[in-house]
Amino acid sequence: MASPAVDDYLKTIYHHTEWQSARIxxxxxxxxxxxxPSSVTEMVQKLAAQGLVTHRPYGPVSLSPAGERRAAAVIRRHRLIETWLVREFGYTWDEVHDEAEVLEHAVSDRLxxxxxxxxxHPRFDPHGDAIPDAAGRVHREPFVLLADAAAGHSGRVLRVSDRDPALLRTLDEAGVVVGAIVTVSGMSGTAAPTTLVVDGTELTLPAEAAGVIWLSA
Known part of the structure; x- marks a missing residue:
């Protein structure tokens, strides 16, 4: 049965392991x-009873094959809508997430x-996240989190997390956008600012940027 609450749980579990391997x-x-936490525990038990997740008491949560398919379908909706809003309606990448959260539950399959x-048939949304195809398949290339990249590493920006709209605006103004070629000129990490060279210009990014940018490996 369609349920926005169930879809939000599955989408969150799916998203957690897209760019790292530890289960949620x-x-x-x-x-x-x-x-x-008590509400989440109750819902996880319901999802497990429906065959959508696997979970042991006090352990992490994983999607079952059925849960993976349903999560991919919801993710596909969300990311296609984000891409549509940016390309067709002039939204910026820091504005689309909340709008897509509403529309993903209202748009018909035909639309x-x-x-x-x-x-x-785009493969990536405005933030660089892969858009699953109709069968739930995605394509990703090898990547490294900026915080784990060594000084001197050069790569293409593959993805920028959309969780902080203000930081997205800062990165956009600096030219650190999906597809940009950058070089790490200062040691990266999550506790101190990181310096990057973008289009020949050295930039100092806020410390939190290192944890939200993924580069080609």
């Missing part, structure tokens, strides 16, 4: 969703297919 714990799930066709 119930406490992390509660923090991301802004819910009480979604039309959006996909009109956009030329």
């Amino acid at each position: 714990t119930p406490s992390q799930l509660a923090a991301v969703l802004g819910l009480a 979604l297919d039309g959006i996909d066709e009109r956009l030329g």
